[in-house]
Amino acid sequence: MDIVNFTPVPALLGGIVIGLSAVMVLYLNGRIAGISGIVARVFRRVPGDTAWRVLFLLGMVAGGAATFAIAPQTADFTGLPSWGFVLAAGFLVGVGTRLGGGCTSGHGVCGLARGSGQSLVAVLTFMAAGMVTVYVVRHVLGGGVA
Amino acid sequence: MRAFAYLFAGAVFGCGLAIAGMTNPAKVLGFLDLTGQWDPSLALVMGGALTTYLLGGRVVLKREAPVHGGSFPGKPSHEVDVRLVGGSALFGIGWGLAGFCPGPAVTNLARLDPMVFGFVGAMVAGMLLAQQLFGSDA
Numbered sequence: 196m197d198i199v200n201f202t203p204v205p206a207l208l209g210g211i212v213i214g215l216s217a218v219m220v221l222y223l224n225g226r227i228a229g230i231s232g233i234v235a236r237v238f239r240r241v242p243g244d245t246a247w248r249v250l251f252l253l254g255m256v257a258g259g260a261a262t263f264a265i266a267p268q269t270a271d272f273t274g275l276p277s278w279g280f281v282l283a284a285g286f287l288v289g290v291g292t293r294l295g296g297g298c299t300s301g302h303g304v305c306g307l308a309r310g311s312g313q314s315l316v317a318v319l320t321f322m323a324a325g326m327v328t329v330y331v332v333r334h335v336l337g338g339g340v341a
Numbered sequence: 342m343r344a345f346a347y348l349f350a351g352a353v354f355g356c357g358l359a360i361a362g363m364t365n366p367a368k369v370l371g372f373l374d375l376t377g378q379w380d381p382s383l384a385l386v387m388g389g390a391l392t393t394y395l396l397g398g399r400v401v402l403k404r405e406a407p408v409h410g411g412s413f414p415g416k417p418s419h420e421v422d423v424r425l426v427g428g429s430a431l432f433g434i435g436w437g438l439a440g441f442c443p444g445p446a447v448t449n450l451a452r453l454d455p456m457v458f459g460f461v462g463a464m465v466a467g468m469l470l471a472q473q474l475f476g477s478d479a
Contacts, residue, residue, distance in 0.1 A: 199378040200371055202362055206382040209361020210389025216354035217390065218397030223346055225407035227414060228354065230443040235468040247347045252447055254351020259448035261352070262359035269359040272449070273367035275456045280438050285446070285460035287435030289467020292443060294428025294475060299442045302429075303387050308394040312419030317429040322373075324433025329373040332438065 205269075217305055220251070229301020230255075231292035295321070343409060355448040361386040364448050366440025373437055424475070 217228035224247060226233075237248045263270035275281050292298045295317050297306060302321075306314025362368040363386055371380030406412055436442050441449075441460055449457045 197378045198381060200368070200380040200382070202368075202380075202382050203385055206361050206385035207389040209357045209359070209363065210386040210391075211393045212357030212360060213354055213386070214357075214390035214393025214397065216350050216357060217394045218401060219346070219350040219353065221394075221398060221407070221413070222401045222404075223350065223407060224409045225411045225413045228350075230354075230447060231468070234443060234447065234465065235472065238465070238469060238472075246344070250344055250347035251351035251354070254348040254353075255355035255358075255444070255448050256450045257348070258352030258355030259359050259364060260355075260451035262356045263364075263451060266360075269362070269364070271362070271365045271367075272452065273365060275366060275439055275441070275460070278456065278459065281456050281460050282463045284435040284439035284441065285463030286467040287431050287438070288442065288446075288460075289435075289464035289469075290471045291428045291430070291432025291435060291467075293468045293471035294424050295430075295432055296425060296428065298432060298444070299387070299436075300390075300444050304390040304394055306417065307387075308391045308398060309414070309417045311417030313417065313421060313425055316421045317425055320426050320429035321433035321436060324430040325373045325437035326375055326433075328434045328437025329370055330376060333374060334376060 213300070214304065217300070223247075227297075227301055227305045229297045229305060231288075231298040232296075232301055235289075235293055291321075354444065355451075357390070358444055358448050364445045366445075369440040369442070369445070370437070373440075428471075 220226050220228040233248045233251055237245055296302070297314065297317060302314040302317040307318060358364050362382060368380060368382055371378065372383035402413060439460060443464065446457065446460050446464060450461060
């Protein structure tokens with residue numbers, strides 16, 4: 196294993212900024228800042244529980260756009276695989292996060308910080324599944340598909 | 342004012358993801374590619390966010406309730422079932438296929454790239470289907 200492209204300072208700094216956002220949500224309305232849950236529950240249309248989700252998601256897009264514009268080096272994007280892979284991946288992420296009850300932010304950041312056993316199992320599972328998938332795609336199939 | 346607070350909190354989240362490089366699928370896939378050229382950055386992103394949430398959460402939880410009403414989350418559950426593990430495995434497979442999880446996917450809508458919209462559309466479809474078939478209370 197070679198370690199390459201490691202960017203410890205931006206990674207830690209960005210992580211702290213993400214954590215601050217999650218703390219803000221906790222302070223404002225006591226919710227867990229898990230992005231999959233914030234997206235999915237927009238569609239449940241629970242009165243009084245929809246607007247903040249939409250605003251938060253719009254803010255994410257605006258925050259991304261502003262950061263890409265102000266610091267162009269953050270806008271690096273090496274692209275996505277083919278359309279078929281992208282749609283399959285999105286679908287699996289959608290189904291999986293609803294069944295598993297969270298994603299990298301909800302389980303990986305908030306849940307682990309809260310000492311949730313569920314989140315620990317979820318994180319270990321999705322990390323392992325992601326690693327196996329990348330191994331198969333890149334080193335067994337040879338990366339030709341992506 | 343309330344509206345602005347959530348817009349701002351979301352912007353901070355998107356900004357953090359971009360600073361961390363997590364909006365670039367290559368950084369995420371680099372982390373998941375243990376046997377290739379490994380990029381440990383994602384672990385530090387999670388560690389930084391988790392530590393900040395742990396410390397910030399302690400301060401916030403000294404309050405009786407959140408500022409906009411409601412209540413703070415209760416004690417986390419440790420109950421593990423097939424749904425949790427199976428769902429997380431499916432999520433991990435999707436994550437590994439594209440290098441996108443929900444946060445970076447939403448933030449990258451800022452690129453106005455049709456493929457990002459395609460991913461988010463498929464993700465929402467998957468969420469709605471899962472809620473329809475298996476119930477929404479995950």
